[in-house]
Amino acid sequence: MSPRFLEDISAALAEHGLIPRGGFVFGAGEEAPPGRSGWPASSVLLVGQAGAAPWPHFSRWRERQPADLKDPLDTWSRVVIGQAGQKFGARAVSPSDRPWLPFQQWAMRAEGLKPSPLGILMHPEYGLWHAYRGALLFEIEIPIQEPRKVSHLCDACVGKPCMKSCPVDAYSPGGFAYEACLAHVRGANGEPCRTGGCLDRNACPAGAEYRYPADVQAFHMASFASPVR
Template sequence: MRGMIDEITAALGANGLILRGGFLFPDDEGGPDGASGEPAKSVLLVGQAGAAPWPHFLRWRGQQPQAIADPLDTWSREVIGEVAQEFGARVVSPSDKPYLPFQQWAVRAEGLRPSPLGILMHPQYGLWHAYRGALLFEDEITLPEFRETIHLCDTCVDKPCLKSCPVAAYSTDGFAYQACLAHVRGANGEPCRAGGCLDRNACPYGAQYRYPPEVQAFHMAAFAGP
C-alpha cells in the first residue's frame, strides 16, 4: 500500500499538486459512489501548498479556448482525473453539485481548524493552501494518522486578519459577503483586485507560501465576476 501512495504522490507532483491526507468511511456512514458505483470506502484529498500548481496551470491554459468557464476547476478535474483513472478511483471536486463536504473531510484528514476568515489554518502553510479534489476508492486505502498540532490562531493575540480590510468584511460575526464584493468591484478596490484579500495577506503565518500577486489577482477576479 505504501508503494501505491508513493506512486499517487509522484503522479500528482508532476502538476504541482500534493496529497492532503485521507481517511476511511465508517461502515455506518458510507461514502459517495466510487468508480464502479459501489460506495467508496476511502477518500484521499488532493490539493496544493502555496502556488506550486500555477506554472502547470498556465501552460495548460495557454492551449485552451479563451472563453472556457472556470478554468482552474476544469484543469484540476482533468489532471486529478488522470490520476484517478490510473489508480482505479473516482475523482470529485469541491465545485461539483450536489456539493460534497470537502471542508469536513479536510478536518478529518488533517485535523485542521478554521481561521477567523473561515479558511482552514495549516501549521506549515498558514492560509496559503487549497483543496483541488479528492480520490474515492472502493478499497480501504490507509494513511498514517495526522499528528495533533497547535492551532496557530490560538496563539495570535492581535488578529491582524480582522483589522486590515477597509470595509471590515470579516469579523467575529462572520463574512459580510455583499460589503466585500461591492468594495472589490468599486473604485477603491484596486489594491484587493491587484494583490488579493488584505485580511488574508495580513496573517503572519506561512508567509513563505503566500500566493504571488498575479495568482491572488486571478482568484479575486473570479470572486468579483465580470
C-alpha cells in the same frame, strides 16, 4: 496493491504541482459517496496544493485552451485529478460538484485542521496559503496514516491582524459580509484587493513563505468579482 501505492500517487500529482492532503477510511455505518463503480467508497484521499506550486503547470495548460473557457482552474483540476483517478482506480470528485460534498469536513478530519477567523483552514506550515482541489474516492481501504495532532496557530494569535486590515470590515465575529466585500472589490477603491489579493488574508503572518504571488491572487480575486455566468 503496490507497497508504493501512495508514493506512486504522490509522484503522479507532483508532475502538476499538486500533493496528497491526507485522507481517511470511512467508518462502519458511515454514509460514503459512491466510488468509481457506484458502490460506496471505502477511502478518500484529498488532493490539493501548498502555496502556488501548481500555477506554472496550470498556466501552461491554460495557454492551450480557448480564451473564454469558463472556470479554467476548476476545469484544469478536474482534468489532472481525473487522470490520477483513472490511473489508480478511483473516482475523482471536485469541491464544485453537485450535490455538494463535505470537503471542508473531510479536510479537517484528514489533516486535523481548524478554520481561521476568515473561514480558511489554518495549516501549521502553510498558514492560509493552501487549497484543496479535489479528492480521490477508492472502493478499497488504502493505507492512510491518522492525522497527527497539530497546534491551531489562531489560538495563539492575540492581535488577529486578519480581522483588522479590510477597509470594509468584511470579516467579523459575526461572519463574512459577502455583499460588502464584493461591492468594495468591484468599486473605485478596490484596486489594492483586485491586484494584490485580500488584505485580511495577506495580513496573517503564518506561512508567509507560501503566500501566493500577486498575479495568482489577482486571478482568484477576478474570479470572485466576476459576474455569475
